Amino acid sequence: MNVSAKLQPLIIGIGNPLRSDDGLGWAVAERLSQDGDLGSDIHMVHQLTPELAQWMATADLVVMIDASHAGEPGELRVRPVSPCAQPGAVGTHHTTPEELAALTAGLYDHCPPVVIVTMTGTSFDLGEQLSPLITEKLPLVSEAVRRITQT
Amino acid sequence: MSMILPALESEKAMSQRITIDPVTRIEGHAKITLQLDEAGKVQDAHFHVTQVRGFEKFCEGRPFAEMPSLMARICGICPVSHLIASSKACDALLAVRIPPTAIKLRRIMNLAQIMQSHALSFFYLSAPDLLLGMDADPAQRNLFGVLAQHPEIARGGIRLRSTGQQIIELLGGKRIHPAWVVPGGVSEPLSEEKRDTILAMLPEARETTLRTLDWFKHSLSEYREEIASFANFPSLFMGLVNDAHEMDTYDGTWRIVASDGRVIADRLDPLQYQTYIEEKIENWTYLKSPYYKPLGLQDGMYRVGPLARLLVSESYGTPKADRERAEFLSTYGEARTSSFFYHYARLIEILHACESIERLLNEPDILSTRVRAHAEPNQLEGIGVAEAPRGTLIHHYTIDDNGLIRSANLIIATGHNNLAMNRGVLQVAQHFIKDTHITDGMLNRMEAVIRAFDPCLSCSTHALGEMPLHVQVFNASGAVVDERVR
Numbered sequence: 001m002n003v004s005a006k007l008q009p010l011i012i013g014i015g016n017p018l019r020s021d022d023g024l025g026w027a028v029a030e031r032l033s034q035d036g037d038l039g040s041d042i043h044m045v046h047q048l049t050p051e052l053a054q055w056m057a058t059a060d061l062v063v064m065i066d067a068s069h070a071g072e073p074g075e076l077r078v079r080p081v082s083p084c085a086q087p088g089a090v091g092t093h094h095t096t097p098e099e100l101a102a103l104t105a106g107l108y109d110h111c112p113p114v115v116i117v118t119m120t121g122t123s124f125d126l127g128e129q130l131s132p133l134i135t136e137k138l139p140l141v142s143e144a145v146r147r148i149t150q151t
Numbered sequence: 152m153s154m155i156l157p158a159l160e161s162e163k164a165m166s167q168r169i170t171i172d173p174v175t176r177i178e179g180h181a182k183i184t185l186q187l188d189e190a191g192k193v194q195d196a197h198f199h200v201t202q203v204r205g206f207e208k209f210c211e212g213r214p215f216a217e218m219p220s221l222m223a224r225i226c227g228i229c230p231v232s233h234l235i236a237s238s239k240a241c242d243a244l245l246a247v248r249i250p251p252t253a254i255k256l257r258r259i260m261n262l263a264q265i266m267q268s269h270a271l272s273f274f275y276l277s278a279p280d281l282l283l284g285m286d287a288d289p290a291q292r293n294l295f296g297v298l299a300q301h302p303e304i305a306r307g308g309i310r311l312r313s314t315g316q317q318i319i320e321l322l323g324g325k326r327i328h329p330a331w332v333v334p335g336g337v338s339e340p341l342s343e344e345k346r347d348t349i350l351a352m353l354p355e356a357r358e359t360t361l362r363t364l365d366w367f368k369h370s371l372s373e374y375r376e377e378i379a380s381f382a383n384f385p386s387l388f389m390g391l392v393n394d395a396h397e398m399d400t401y402d403g404t405w406r407i408v409a410s411d412g413r414v415i416a417d418r419l420d421p422l423q424y425q426t427y428i429e430e431k432i433e434n435w436t437y438l439k440s441p442y443y444k445p446l447g448l449q450d451g452m453y454r455v456g457p458l459a460r461l462l463v464s465e466s467y468g469t470p471k472a473d474r475e476r477a478e479f480l481s482t483y484g485e486a487r488t489s490s491f492f493y494h495y496a497r498l499i500e501i502l503h504a505c506e507s508i509e510r511l512l513n514e515p516d517i518l519s520t521r522v523r524a525h526a527e528p529n530q531l532e533g534i535g536v537a538e539a540p541r542g543t544l545i546h547h548y549t550i551d552d553n554g555l556i557r558s559a560n561l562i563i564a565t566g567h568n569n570l571a572m573n574r575g576v577l578q579v580a581q582h583f584i585k586d587t588h589i590t591d592g593m594l595n596r597m598e599a600v601i602r603a604f605d606p607c608l609s610c611s612t613h614a615l616g617e618m619p620l621h622v623q624v625f626n627a628s629g630a631v632v633d634e635r636v637r
Contacts, residue, residue, distance in 0.1 A: 050275065050294060051313040106298045107306050 021121025232539030239535025241334030253336030267315025274308025286592035336523035382490030382575025455542025472503035
């Protein structure tokens with residue numbers, strides 16, 4: 001992906017900061033927001049909802065950040081998202097990145113590249129703190145997002 | 152989906168029960184059961200709310216000042232409504248009169264909440280039925296289906312909800328669970344920049360709503376049967392009005408009218424709610440069934456929410472919404488009490504919210520920095536009442552001398568409509584189910600009558616994951632004789 005300095009990325013941190021490592025997406029988004037050097041529009045959401053489509057349509061690139069249950073604790077994954085061909089009933093409680101990409105394309109005839117960055121959490125129990133492992137590895141997630149938006 | 156009930160000839164003595172579990176495209180978990188008689192006709196219907204969350208219990212012992220933030224967690228759709236009712240109850244515990252600017256700012260947030268919640272209900276949850284038809288393929292009957300056939304309406308609806316959410320976020324810092332509304336007022340004044348940002352959003356929201364209203368009014372001729380049968384029966388209606396009998400979403404007194412427009416009660420003090428409202432508890436649902444106590448359970452059934460607010464008030468107090476209100480009342484006459492018209496009233500209320508927010512933002516003192524009264528608790532009991540998107544919401548707390556919660560009683564808007572929703576499901580079932588052949592369209596109408604009320608069961612339950620439609624047919628001995636899942 002060849003992205004110039006004029007790139008207008010949209011960063012979406014997903015999760016629940018009251019559920020320990022599920023707050024990873026928000027923590028990274030907050031850190032990137034504080035750094036303020038990406039020139040990105042940054043949203044922090046509990047879940048993906050249809051309203052995000054309007055912001056996605058105006059971005060050059062969308063990077064979603066979320067915690068994952070799958071894989072080894074602390075495992076970092078980066079994968080591109082393709083609009084799904086047969087989206088289900090998107091709603092207020094459950095919309096996938098693929099469905100949201102399809103909705104964006106359907107609503108606005110355009111959906112920029114979408115990438116999702118995940119890290120496997122160790123604890124999703126009630127709690128406002130990330131686990132020690134995720135706290136330690138959080139900079140890796142931020143760095144991955146930076147690379148995606150700047151390369 | 153089509154379903155054939157067991158042949159009756161061999162089962163004349165058998166009564167049957169149909170269960171729709173869970174009901175889809177509502178906020179929360181519920182199911183519907185229909186009891187058929189021996190001839191296969193619908194004999195009874197129940198709308199069950201199947202989960203309990205227990206907020207009234209687990210807040211006991213917490214400091215009262217935490218209540219607004221705690222209570223906002225009841226729901227991710229209407230947290231602002233709980234914030235406001237809870238903060239008003241806490242204002243009463245402090246025994247303070249909060250600054251006038253704080254009242255205006257709270258009003259704006261409540262109206263923005265009504266805007267985004269009504270947009271969700273209309274465009275996301277009910278538009279698939281209204282635009283694609285009650286009998287459309289369930290796989291297409293969703294927001295993508297709307298998008299495919301009516302992209303402008305889908306875009307407008309998403310934008311409208313987003314506008315309401317952005318106003319909440321601009322005021323409260325967050326679009327969900329903002330902690331800005333606090334006992335004694337609000338925590339931060341409004342900046343000029345934010346005021347101007349909000350003002351700039353309103354014309355588009357107003358035009359979208361007017362365009363949608365225009366489409367909706369023209370499409371109503373396709374829904375004569377639903378208008379006639381969707382919880383269309385005499386009942387009382389209840390809502391808050393101000394001294395001039397204009398609809399009020401934040402303060403005022405209750406007015407109760409009958410279906411024919413007769414005023415049954417006026418200027419009822421919401422703080423005396425226990426005098427007027429009795430709550431019946433059924434063993435088949437966690438949702439309580441309030442009724443107007445002076446008339447008893449049978450005649451005291453009432454409806455709340457946008458249609459009720461339209462009918463109990465004499466005006467909205469804003470010109471465009473009042474024009475739409477007058478047109479509605481003159482066009483639909485006696486049929487106006489059909490719950491199908493909740494959709495209509497919802498759109499008019501969005502229009503009113505646009506107008507009212509604009510008016511409040513242009514008030515000369517809206518940028519005042521005096522937005523919070525500070526005090527220690529001065530009373531041990533406090534009641535807060537406001538109009539949530541779905542109707543009147545009541546928070547009632549008692550505290551001990553240390554300010555810790557001793558008891559909490561919440562009467563949620565959806566609960567007020569419980570008796571009417573149950574009767575509505577029965578009416579729809581009896582109207583549309585003529586024999587033992589039950590189609591998906593019939594089942595969808597039973598859900599759609601519930602959707603018309605826009606129940607927010609998340610206020611007493613919370614849904615996680617997908618909500619498929621699950622239909623089970625039971626015979627008299629309780630065995631499942633047919634089953635479908637979509």
